[in-house]
Amino acid sequence: MEEITKYIIALEIPLLAVAVVTRSLALLPALITPLAALALILSTADRDVKVEVKASLRRTRFKVEDEVELSVEAKSNAPGVLLLKALDDGRFFPKGRVTKALYLGRGSAEIKVIAALPGRRKPAPASWAFYPLTLKGCLKGEVELPQIEIRPYLAKISHKLPALSPGAPRAPGLLAGPHSLEFLEVREYRPGDPYKLINWKAYARNPASLYVNEKLKEGHSVVYVILDAGSNCRPDAIGHGASLALSLAYASIKAGNSVGLFVIPSGRVYLPPTDSQAGLQLVKEALMALETEPPRRYWP
Structure with a gap:
């Protein structure tokens, strides 16, 4: 700190001399700003640096493609720079930067991501690092985040029947269809x-x-929904795939067909065909428990 003070004073003396000789008011900001910063640093140099970081979510239940917004508030008893990183795991798709910088002794920021992978899990803690201007060393810490639920959405499936001619037979009841x-x-x-x-x-x-x-x-059909949740798929692609699988299962059961679910690779999830609402709930729960693995390497 003493070395920094000497350098600032050494720079201020020539500027002060030029300002006096030239009587230029334009040099006053260049004189006052470093002195004010030096006074602020010296006033907090002897303090033990304390940092308080709070992070909160507006809600904890989302659907795939919903926006997840994390609000962060931070304050410290010394000026400095706070670097924050949060929601940087495989269940979210970044909408912008997931790393934010807060300056001086108090500040707030928002981190926005897109909900991608269905499931009920607790995100990794938000990590932060504070660099005080007093150069006393870096302070690091973490903020725990609440459990977040991401559910697959139901896609709107509309089916328009082709127009029939006035004389075409229309068979009701059990005679409808094949x-x-x-x-x-x-x-x-x-x-x-x-x-x-x-x-x-x-x-x-x-x-x-x-x-x-x-x-x-004609007897009811059995529909098998096969979902590719391989390691080479992006989390948002798996989330949309899970939503489409749930939509197909819902539409098939509503039509009276049985639905089975098979998740590849390795058959990690398999549900035998079912045509009940309880079976549809099992499909939904299975899609909420998807996990992604690190990408496989095909070279030595």
């Missing part, structure tokens, strides 16, 4: 029944009425 060859019953003809289902033998016996052979609707 049919199997399994016989169900014989019933009276209703407008809209396909002509190919008419029981002509029954019509020959009783021409006064038309009957149709009603057959069972």
Whole structure:
């Protein structure tokens, strides 16, 4: 500190001489600013530097693609520079810089990232380093962050049926859609029944009425959703993939089909086909427990 004081005074003397000789007011800021900084540093030189850093989230539950905003407030009893780093792990996609710098004895900043990987986990602590202007050494510390829940979103899936001509048959009930060859019953003809289902033998016996052979609707399909959560995928890509997988599972179960989930590589997650709401909840929980591994190296 004594060396710094000597250098500042050595620089001030020539500036003061020039200002007196030239009577220039433009040199006053150059004279006053270093002296004020020197006075501030000397007034805090004997203090034990103390730093207080607080970090808070406005909310802790998000969906994939939501913005996560971390507010940071810091103060110290000595002037200096505070460097802060937070939310720099694989579950978030940076929207800007995740490292912020705060100056002097008090300040605030915001770090914004995009929620990417679904799950319920506690982020790594926010780390900070404070460099006081008194050059007493660097102070380091961490701030614990609360648990954050990131859920996959449900995509809006709309399906528009093609227009039918006025004369096209419209089969209701069990006759709607493709049919199997399994016989169900014989019933009276209703407008809209396909002509190919008419029981002509029954019509020959009783021409006064038309009957149709009603057959069972084609059996429900089993949908397997395969999600690639490999190490070469970015967290935001996995998050969108998990959201699409959940949307497909929801739409399939709503349509009466069974859904199974398989996560690659290595089959880390496998759920057998199910068509119940409880099974849909299992799919959601499985997608909330995805983990990413470090990228694999294909060279020695």
